[in-house]
Amino acid sequence: MIEPGLPVEIGRIDKELGRLWESSDDTKTRASLLNLVVYTEEPEALAANTELIAAIASQHAFRAILILADPQAATSGARAWISAHCHLAGKGSRQICSEQITFRLDGESAASLPNIVFSHLDSDLPLCFWSQAEFREPLDEQLWSWVDRLIFDSATWKSPAAQFALTRKIQSLTDGNMVLCDLNWTRLHRWRFALANVFDHSAALACLRKITRVRIECACGQRVKASLLLGWLSVQLGWRLQHLLSKDFFLAPDDQQVAFEISETAAAGISHVELAGAGFCFNLRRADNAEFFHASLQSPGIPDCTMTIGAGYDRASDILLAELSRGGRHPLYAGSLDAISPLLPG
Amino acid sequence: MSNSVIQINPLREGLGNRAMPEPCTLVIFGATGDLTHRKLVPALYNLAADGALPPAISVVGFARRDKSDEIFRKELEEAARKYSRQTINGELWGSFAASISYHRSEFDDLAGYRSLAERLDGLDAARGTRGNRLFYLAAAPDQFEIILENLRKSGLNRGVNGGWARVIVEKPFGTDLPSARHLNDLVEGSFPEADTYRIDHFLGKETAQNIMVLRFANALFEAMWNARYIDHVQITASEPLGVEGRAGYYDKSGALRDMVQNHLLQLLCLTAMEPPTGLDADAIRDEKVKVLRSLRPLEGKDVARHVIRGQYGAGAINGKRVAAYRDEANVNPESVTETFVALQVNVDNWRWAGVPFFVRVGKRLPKGGTEIAVHFKSVPPVLFKATGEAVDDNVLVIRIQPDEGVSLRMSAKMPGSSLRIEPVKMDFHYGTSFGKATPEAYERLLLDAMSGDPTLFARRDEVEEAWKFVDAIRDAWKADSEDLTFYSSGSWGPAEADELIKRHGTTWRRL
Numbered sequence: 058m059i060e061p062g063l064p065v066e067i068g069r070i071d072k073e074l075g076r077l078w079e080s081s082d083d084t085k086t087r088a089s090l091l092n093l094v095v096y097t098e099e100p101e102a103l104a105a106n107t108e109l110i111a112a113i114a115s116q117h118a119f120r121a122i123l124i125l126a127d128p129q130a131a132t133s134g135a136r137a138w139i140s141a142h143c144h145l146a147g148k149g150s151r152q153i154c155s156e157q158i159t160f161r162l163d164g165e166s167a168a169s170l171p172n173i174v175f176s177h178l179d180s181d182l183p184l185c186f187w188s189q190a191e192f193r194e195p196l197d198e199q200l201w202s203w204v205d206r207l208i209f210d211s212a213t214w215k216s217p218a219a220q221f222a223l224t225r226k227i228q229s230l231t232d233g234n235m236v237l238c239d240l241n242w243t244r245l246h247r248w249r250f251a252l253a254n255v256f257d258h259s260a261a262l263a264c265l266r267k268i269t270r271v272r273i274e275c276a277c278g279q280r281v282k283a284s285l286l287l288g289w290l291s292v293q294l295g296w297r298l299q300h301l302l303s304k305d306f307f308l309a310p311d312d313q314q315v316a317f318e319i320s321e322t323a324a325a326g327i328s329h330v331e332l333a334g335a336g337f338c339f340n341l342r343r344a345d346n347a348e349f350f351h352a353s354l355q356s357p358g359i360p361d362c363t364m365t366i367g368a369g370y371d372r373a374s375d376i377l378l379a380e381l382s383r384g385g386r387h388p389l390y391a392g393s394l395d396a397i398s399p400l401l402p403g
Numbered sequence: 404m405s406n407s408v409i410q411i412n413p414l415r416e417g418l419g420n421r422a423m424p425e426p427c428t429l430v431i432f433g434a435t436g437d438l439t440h441r442k443l444v445p446a447l448y449n450l451a452a453d454g455a456l457p458p459a460i461s462v463v464g465f466a467r468r469d470k471s472d473e474i475f476r477k478e479l480e481e482a483a484r485k486y487s488r489q490t491i492n493g494e495l496w497g498s499f500a501a502s503i504s505y506h507r508s509e510f511d512d513l514a515g516y517r518s519l520a521e522r523l524d525g526l527d528a529a530r531g532t533r534g535n536r537l538f539y540l541a542a543a544p545d546q547f548e549i550i551l552e553n554l555r556k557s558g559l560n561r562g563v564n565g566g567w568a569r570v571i572v573e574k575p576f577g578t579d580l581p582s583a584r585h586l587n588d589l590v591e592g593s594f595p596e597a598d599t600y601r602i603d604h605f606l607g608k609e610t611a612q613n614i615m616v617l618r619f620a621n622a623l624f625e626a627m628w629n630a631r632y633i634d635h636v637q638i639t640a641s642e643p644l645g646v647e648g649r650a651g652y653y654d655k656s657g658a659l660r661d662m663v664q665n666h667l668l669q670l671l672c673l674t675a676m677e678p679p680t681g682l683d684a685d686a687i688r689d690e691k692v693k694v695l696r697s698l699r700p701l702e703g704k705d706v707a708r709h710v711i712r713g714q715y716g717a718g719a720i721n722g723k724r725v726a727a728y729r730d731e732a733n734v735n736p737e738s739v740t741e742t743f744v745a746l747q748v749n750v751d752n753w754r755w756a757g758v759p760f761f762v763r764v765g766k767r768l769p770k771g772g773t774e775i776a777v778h779f780k781s782v783p784p785v786l787f788k789a790t791g792e793a794v795d796d797n798v799l800v801i802r803i804q805p806d807e808g809v810s811l812r813m814s815a816k817m818p819g820s821s822l823r824i825e826p827v828k829m830d831f832h833y834g835t836s837f838g839k840a841t842p843e844a845y846e847r848l849l850l851d852a853m854s855g856d857p858t859l860f861a862r863r864d865e866v867e868e869a870w871k872f873v874d875a876i877r878d879a880w881k882a883d884s885e886d887l888t889f890y891s892s893g894s895w896g897p898a899e900a901d902e903l904i905k906r907h908g909t910t911w912r913r914l
Contacts, residue, residue, distance in 0.1 A: 253423070254459075257412055257457040258459045258531030259459075259533045262412055290414075349494055360528075366454070367454050
C-alpha cells in the first residue's frame, strides 16, 4: 500500500496537524466547512478515495477522515497518516488547504470506528459520513446519532431492499433528523432536471397528464437507478403501482393505465427515456457519458422541437461534490423509493 | 401576474433550492449596446450553462440598426466569449443561440412594436414560452419614455394567454426627484409596480445579500447592532479608474448621483434596517424605505459641514501618470462635477440615534474596493489603562467587492511574559470557504426578474426617497459652488474628507 501521507501516532494526530500548519509558510490557509468521513472495507479504495478528496477539496473545504477497515483481519492494529490538499485561491498566491486524516483499522481495532470518528472531528462542524461498505447490524446508536448526512450509493448494493431498510432504521435513530443521501439518487438529478425542462414547453406540459407508456433503457446492473427515476415520475404525476395477473403497471389519477418497461442495454448509465401517449412521444437520450442530453418532442402542438440540455458529469467527484454543495434534505427521495419498493430485488 | 394551475410543471418540484423561472421571452431594448454585450448576454449564457434557465426561453434583441438574426447571434457569441465567466461550449452556445433573434425597429415606431407582438406570438407557439414577456430597457434613458409608451399602445405591456409581462429598468432612475417621479409615472402607466424591476446591480452581489443573513441569522451580531454598542459605520466605494469611456454621462451625473443615490444608500439601508416581518420582497423593501425616511436631511449650511465633494487632479496610479479630471476627453475643462464625495449621514431613529454613518465614494483612489465597516464602541478605559496599552476597537468589515467576505478585528494578548495587546483579525473569505465562483450580479437579477421575485430590485418609493435626500445636497451645491475641493489622483481624496471624520474622533479605514 502506498502511504497516504505522513505516518503519525493516533494519539498525536492533533499535535502533528498543528505542527504541519506551523511549519508551512504563510501562503497556506487551512479551511473547513464540514467533516467528511469516508468508510471503506476495500483496500484498493484508499488510493481512489484520496484522489477523490484531492479533486473536490478545491471546491469544498473540509476535514476528510478516510477509514479503511478490515474487520476480518487476523491481527489487530490501527495506523494513521495525515496530509493536506492545497489549491491556489483565485488569482493570488494564497493556497487554501483541506486536511486529510487516514486510518487503517484491522481486526478488533475495526470496532473502534466510533471512537476514531468522535476523537478526530473538527468541532462544531457538520458530519457527513459516506459509507462505501454495506450496512450491518448491530447498529452503533451513538455513532449514527452524530451523523448529519449519511451518504451511500445504492448502485453498489447486492441486496438493495434489505439495505434500504437498514438506512431507514439508521435514520430513525436520529428521529429522522439525519439526511439520507443516496448518490444513485444524486446521479438522477440531471435526468430529472432534463425531463422537467422538456415539459416546460407549454404544449408538452399539456401532454404530461396523458402519458400512458414509459420506457427506460439503462446499463446492466443499474435497474435500481432506473427504478428510482420511475418512482419519481410516478410520485410527481400521482401514479400508483399496481400488480395484476403477474403484470406491474401504474394507475394514473384518472384511472388510466400507465405501462412501463425497464430494459438493460450495453450503454453506460441510463441512456434513453421515452414518455408516450395517444398522438405524442417525447424522447430524452444521452450517449455514453455525453455532455448533453438531446430531447425530441413529437406532438401535434409542437412543430418539430428538439432541445439540448446540459448533462453534467458522472465522475465520482462530481456526484459527491453535487451532494456536498447542495445541502438541505432530499424531499422526494423517500416517496420515490416507497413508490417502487415492491420492484426492488433482495 | 399569476399563471393558471395548468402551467405548473410538477416535475420541477424539489429540483433546486430556488424555483426555475417559467419559460418566457426576454426582449432587450438597446440590444446592440454595451450592456447587452458585456453583461446581459454573458449572464444569460452562464445561466443556461448552469442549467438555471429553462430551454424553452427566447431572447429577442430590439434595436435600430439593420442586421440579420445570424449577424446578431455572431456578435453576441463574440461578446460572450470575451466577457463570460465560463468558457463558451460550442454545442451549448449553438442551442442557446437558436433562442436568439433580432428585431429591427426605431424606438419611436409603433409599427415596429406591433410586428414585435406578432413575432412574440409566433415564438410562444414555436418555443412554448407561454405568453410570458420580460422587457429589458437597456437603451439610453432618454428613450425609456417612448419605449414604454409604445409597449402600452401595442398591448405588449400585458401578458398573453394567462402569461405575464414585466419590465426591467436600468439605472439611472431619473436624475433628480422630479425626473424620477416622471419616469416612475411613465412606467406605472404601462406596468403595475409589481411587474416593474428597477435594477441596482449592487443588490445582486452575493455579499450584499449576505448582509441580512449576517445580521439576522447570527444572534452575536444583531444583539449588538445598535447605538449602545456601535460607535459609527463607514461605507466606502473606491476605485482607481477615472471616467474611462463614460465622460459624457459622468460629467452630467457626478459621484453623488452615480453612486450614492443608489448603490451606497442601498448598502446603508441593508446595514441600518430593522428586521423585516418576512423574507418577501415588500417586507424587506418596507424596512429599507423606513431607513431612507429616517435619514436626517442635509440642507443649506449643513451640507458644507457634512458633505465634502472633490474632483481628482493629475497624479499617479500604479506608478503611471494620469490626467486630471478636467483634462479627460469629453469633460468640460471647467467642470465642477464631483468625482469624490464623503458625507456624514445620521439615521434618526431609535436604533441609530447618535451613530454617524460615514459614506465615501471616489474615483482615482489608490485601491478599488467596496465595504461596510461597523466600528464598535471602546471598552471602558479602566482595566488596561495602567499598563499603557492601547486597546483597538472591534471592527466588523463586510467586503462587498473584491475578495468578498467578512472580517472581525479584535484584541488579543501577544504571547510572552509581559502584557502586550495587539489587534488580530478573524477573516472569512467567500473564495476560501466556498470554492466555486460566485455568479455575476446580473445573473442573479435576471433570474429573479424571470421568476417574479422583486426582492433585490428597488421599489418606487425607495428610489424617490433616495432622490429626496440627494437632491437637497445638490440644491445646496448649486447655491454655493465654492466648496469643490481637489485631490491628487492616487491619494485617498481631499484633506477635508479626513477632517470630516476626524470631528467624530476617528479616521477613515485603511482599505
